[in-house]
Amino acid sequence: MPEGHTIHRLARDLNATLGDAPVVAWSPQGRFDSGAAALDGRPLVKAEAWGKYLFCDFGTDQVLHVHLGLIGKFRDRGAPAPPVVGEIRLRLEGPGATWDLSGPTRCELVDPSEQDLITAKLGADPLRHRPDVGSARAKFARTDRAVGAVLLDQSVVAGIGNVYRAEILFLCGIHPARPSRSLTDDEFDQVWAETVRLLRIGMRLGRIITTDPAEVGRPRSRMTNADRLYVYHQEFCRRCGDQLRTLDLGGRPIGFCPTCQPA
DNA sequence: CGATTATGATTAA
DNA sequence: TAATCCTAATCGC
Numbered sequence: 001m002p003e004g005h006t007i008h009r010l011a012r013d014l015n016a017t018l019g020d021a022p023v024v025a026w027s028p029q030g031r032f033d034s035g036a037a038a039l040d041g042r043p044l045v046k047a048e049a050w051g052k053y054l055f056c057d058f059g060t061d062q063v064l065h066v067h068l069g070l071i072g073k074f075r076d077r078g079a080p081a082p083p084v085v086g087e088i089r090l091r092l093e094g095p096g097a098t099w100d101l102s103g104p105t106r107c108e109l110v111d112p113s114e115q116d117l118i119t120a121k122l123g124a125d126p127l128r129h130r131p132d133v134g135s136a137r138a139k140f141a142r143t144d145r146a147v148g149a150v151l152l153d154q155s156v157v158a159g160i161g162n163v164y165r166a167e168i169l170f171l172c173g174i175h176p177a178r179p180s181r182s183l184t185d186d187e188f189d190q191v192w193a194e195t196v197r198l199l200r201i202g203m204r205l206g207r208i209i210t211t212d213p214a215e216v217g218r219p220r221s222r223m224t225n226a227d228r229l230y231v232y233h234q235e236f237c238r239r240c241g242d243q244l245r246t247l248d249l250g251g252r253p254i255g256f257c258p259t260c261q262p263a
Numbered sequence: 264c265g266a267t268t269a270t271g272a273t274t275a276a
Numbered sequence: 277t278a279a280t281c282c283t284a285a286t287c288g289c
Binding site: 068069070071072073086087089102103104105251 | 277278281282283284
Binding site for chain 2: 003069071072252
């Protein structure tokens with residue numbers, strides 16, 4: 001379930017569990033044989049997230065670039081390495097962890113220059129150190145596109161996905177179809193603050209919760225979508241009870257409350 | 264057991 | 277805008 005929080009958490013956990021020991025790398029599925037061979041026996045030097053993009057440095061001339069896309073997963077199956085289940089593009093085995101990558105939209109080795117090209121196109125990442133808020137603010141102020149679409153644009157803010165954009169706008173009381181340029185400075189500040197706050201919570205908890213993070217203490221099975229979220233895939237407004245509506249922005253649906261988010 | 268769906272992004276048209 | 281890619285879980289029959 002990959003928005004930016006997932007990728008940053010992944011980078012953190014890869015670094016923590018793979019340490020500096022040599023890693024056994026292979027492609028159970030066979031679709032990344034040559035790439036895996038280039039990493040086999042190398043230690044993970046550093047994993048790093050840029051928005052939804054993950055880069056892993058193994059101390060070789062090329063960097064592993066992974067993008068999970070909509071359905072990709074990168075999970076630790078524990079050690080010792082259990083039998084392979086399903087379509088695993090890449091498996092990384094360390095002394096204390098076994099990472100299985102499935103369904104990525106990108107899994108490739110790239111030159112550092114290509115990595116630079118990718119990251120240069122990305123906007124401010126709220127989860128990175130000292131994100132360039134000014135550039136995001138300037139981009140918001142410059143366009144007439146709907147704010148709901150701009151929030152999903154990775155070249156403006158890197159890491160927000162379809163769930164967070166809906167939840168952020170609800171919490172800010174902003175109608176998703178409003179032109180980005182119509183936001184006041186205060187409104188932009190509020191959007192940015194909520195973005196940082198929510199993504200941090202998501203990274204900490206390992207899942208998207210925009211209501212009350214304390215809720216996570218409850219068993220997962222007893223937490224419904226409606227407990228975690230205000231508008232994404234919801235029918236009624238948690239605040240005012242009105243029927244929520246859906247709009248298509250940026251090619252994807254976004255739910256909102258017509259009362260709490262007036263046009 | 265087939266159809267549907269999913270927190271994404273690129274390419275082609 | 278639509279088609280396409282990638283996989284697994286869930287849903288309906």
